[in-house]
Amino acid sequence: MDKYSNLTKNAAGRTVPTIINGGEHIPFQGVGKYKPTGRKFGPKISSCADYPDDGNKTVENLKAALINSGLKDGMTISTHHHFRNGDLIANQIFDIANELGVKDLRWYPSASFPCQEGLIKYLEDGTINRIEGSMNGPLGRFTSQGKMKGMSILRSHGGRYQAVQDGEVQIDIAVIAAPTSDPFGNANGVDGPAACGLLGFALADSQYADKVIVVTDNLVPFPCIPWQIHGNYVDYVVKVDKVGLPERIISGTTQITKSPDRLLIAEITSKFCEAAGIIYDGFSYQAGAGGTSLSIGNYFGEILRKNKWKARFVRAGSNKYPVEMLEGGLIDYILDGQTFDLDGVRSMRENPNHVNTSPFTSYNYHGKGNFASMIDVVILGATEVDVNFNANVVTHSDGYMLHGIGGWQNCLFSKCTILPIPLFRDRIPVIREEVTTLVGPGELIDVIVTERGLAINPLRQDLIEKTKNSGLPIKTIGQLKDEAEAICGKPENIVLDDELVAAIKWVDGTVIDAVRKVPT
């Protein structure tokens, strides 16, 4: 089977295949243009007659569970990434598959991390045909070099839910690492020695996979409360000694930046939001866990405090900073998709206003609305932005694919999307004539903030109007690009192979771009 074929130019002018790993895919048609006409995927109907009356679904180990689940060549195996770089289960699954001589598996993680570097040997020996999902670090490098047998497909968190819901990706076996579970398979992420917060990334997997295995190191008597995963979707439960390393869930710097440039970017961003009237009593925002984002959250907190306002909700990736704001009465609710530190985990366990969410509630574009578009302002990163505000979050300017999409594409639908980014990194300008990989269409990106000024998307005349007398260093994006190039020089065009290694999906399941092989 060819990795891909049938190249075509999509609505963004990007050349993409319509056949990938033998399956048909629709090219990107523009934001909001593609209208699905089908029906959601219908998993096989089960019968209680085939499950133990006493609800005890435990089997002796993961190998037994995988064998009972019918593990065989060509299957799709899914995992979640709530343990982030502390995941212990994915490697075990493919060790077992390799031991059993199973080949050509598709691994469908909600994200992959450096701790899974060991899977490269299985990508090489054919145990795994391909990874569909983000490939941070070593797996991304491997893929970028054209070494993966199949073609990768990268999806946002919302796009991953959409693909499963719509039947584009049919999961044969979902393995859900759970900090706490009962023998029936009700499971949560807030309790137990390996508490990682929540299990929302595994929701689609539990609902739609043919077979579902819960793996836990904290087996409690029925009922496991709360049940973030419903045992009614679960086939087998496995008790292990250690399900994950919660100390490694920590993401990003998790500390407010001390870099003067980044502090300046954070300050300009928050001043812009204040000047544009985005911050008000009852507003909402989403910011990541990087140093700049955390600093922006801090500035938002100061503005709220000063005005005696409260944020109605914060969408998170939570860590101690939003948790402090929640506990300090500056926020009504945290709507949390993944906890980024143990303060986040504790808060979610203890505070009913720290609510676990899922890609279904927050991000799925093929739902009857989602939370992402309701947020007043979202702060995101990017590896590159072009003069039309198109942005890239997956590849670096050297062509290497080192980051996943995460919720990034989904968040672009907020009422105001701001990318606070340095003007250059390692003397390489971040604002480009054209992005290496198109991940986010410029029409959804409203403001670029750098240490040398900010640029507002001309589509947002309302924001331009509101901030024109703010005294903020407002420039055009062309000006910012010129400033960077005046300092660093005009960046050379990189030369990439024609061979494609990965497809980038848009939130609606269409193909927005493809990633080219890096010459080696």
Next chain:
Amino acid sequence: MDKYSNLTKNAAGRTVPTIINGGEHIPFQGVGKYKPTGRKFGPKISSCADYPDDGNKTVENLKAALINSGLKDGMTISTHHHFRNGDLIANQIFDIANELGVKDLRWYPSASFPCQEGLIKYLEDGTINRIEGSMNGPLGRFTSQGKMKGMSILRSHGGRYQAVQDGEVQIDIAVIAAPTSDPFGNANGVDGPAACGLLGFALADSQYADKVIVVTDNLVPFPCIPWQIHGNYVDYVVKVDKVGLPERIISGTTQITKSPDRLLIAEITSKFCEAAGIIYDGFSYQAGAGGTSLSIGNYFGEILRKNKWKARFVRAGSNKYPVEMLEGGLIDYILDGQTFDLDGVRSMRENPNHVNTSPFTSYNYHGKGNFASMIDVVILGATEVDVNFNANVVTHSDGYMLHGIGGWQNCLFSKCTILPIPLFRDRIPVIREEVTTLVGPGELIDVIVTERGLAINPLRQDLIEKTKNSGLPIKTIGQLKDEAEAICGKPENIVLDDELVAAIKWVDGTVIDAVRKVPT
């Protein structure tokens, strides 16, 4: 269209149609015998592009929401019954349908109540073709008299979820009365002036209906927490002055019985459970809200207290009695499917160990297990029991269909099912040669307790063995029947019409019996 055709004898020896209202239905094949082979129903895929970015789905009134939902002839409209006899919305829906001249609707409530008697005029004038769901009181009488145009189909709570999940019943428009909602449609039953506890009976409707309307009298800013119903499934939100009368949710007597006979039945039941070793530290039970059941719960509490034991969980229909036990530390968890009084509502709102459940978690037979089979003992009622322990809960011995199935069939799967029933009611024996309507197969019914003794199903030799020296008045079911007839005389066989008015579904979607017209 004929109401039904193609009569056949099912595995229980009951004559049932296989074509009902033009659709095919499978005759009952025995407990656990029918194995589904299909896939779950796939609702249409939606797109966020068709929903407001700001998440505001409110429309001016229910009529506008129904028109926007495309209300037309022949559609299936669903409602839930968490307000029980305090529902205010179902009547309004059909008033609007009638006003718009819409005909031949199928009403698919999770249960109906006397407060909906006003719908009889729409059953008569053809606005409503039929009700599929329970018909307590006046609607049952109307149906029993053969006056409904279509044939009714009665399902258990679990069977209702199963029918929707499996695509047997496709809901066009679900209307969900919600005590609290946000403009996005996230909704719950615990908050607001009309708090009724939970919305679990509307879960399937929200997940699988083509269009979903949430009606509330307490519209709060996004996010409505907890969200028992996910706004991501909701199309329209309607604000009304009053969504329901929570004071009318009260079910049954809600008081412990004072009748000496019933107290005796309760005492024998609890003594039997104690003697049979069913009650232990960590056991679980389910009891209804009638006077006898409440009294049995009280006895269970005494046994727990005496032994310094705790029940792990109680499945409920909650009211003040199990709530007191939870608050008094006699129970770890209440797993609650519907609140039967305002103490239940308060407890569910305040106590994280009082957990809202749904027919999906508790009762759906076409899941990967459910909670019902994990319960140590369940206490149920019956209108009739026959000498083979088959039971009826839908019709009276005069043939009138006056009760819904509720969770009754689903609960039969518990480890021990006990029916505490009076030996006779109004001088009519309850134990019969044959039940008027077969609702529960005798093989699942373990013990019958009457004021004159108890009978253990011969299939349960383990229970017979454990209690043989208990000193309890253990008899055969034949003996109990004879005793009743010695007092009341042998009941006359009632003569019913050949015409069928309703089909009774088993938990797996097969037809276990049909209800005959009562001669008028």
